[in-house]
Amino acid sequence: GENVEQHPSTLSVQEGDSAVIKCTYSDSASNYFPWYKQELGKGPQLIIDIRSNVGEKKDQRIAVTLNKTAKHFSLHITETQPEDSAVYFCAALAVNTGFQKLVFGTGTRLLVSP
């Protein structure tokens, strides 16, 4: 089945710096890759997603890149702010099992210091 690996597990940056979180996946048939942000005490919330027919997608300070050949996708946050501090999860849609379901990475705890 699908396996999603996420790195790093923790990331500390200064306000204004950029942050990059990387994920790899195993199912070559996967075609949907969302990123979720989870704040303390809340459920995960979608912040951006990308589909396999696109190599890059941007939304203000957030961008996601996808390399289907290498089975890599990454989240880039520029000009980080303290409110970006949270746990971020990547996910890939597993399709080779006969069912379509999201498989999540293990999460990255991002801390942005003022």
Next chain:
Amino acid sequence: DAGVIQSPRHEVTEMGQEVTLRCKPISGHDYLFWYRQTMMRGLELLIYFNNNVPIDDSGMPEDRFSAKMPNASFSTLKIQPSEPRDSAVYFCASSFTPSNEQFFGPGTRLTVL
């Protein structure tokens, strides 16, 4: 819409007791997902429904866990009997399709003593 609603928000129970978690998905969403989140295992899918029918329950840990969706606006996850290792945060999520945004509820924090 109020979003995905889960109850209770916190549950503390003793080993061996039955626990029932409840979820109301967003109206119009055909898919409902139950996830469990722990430090050790991260966010794992337990089961999901399409139009009230269970589609994939391969993530359900064992027979002590069961889930139902009697109608489009209500689902339950039941653990009987509960064990300390079931302590976790349980999330319900809903979406139009598996490849669209999943909207998560606030979660139920379960503690089994």
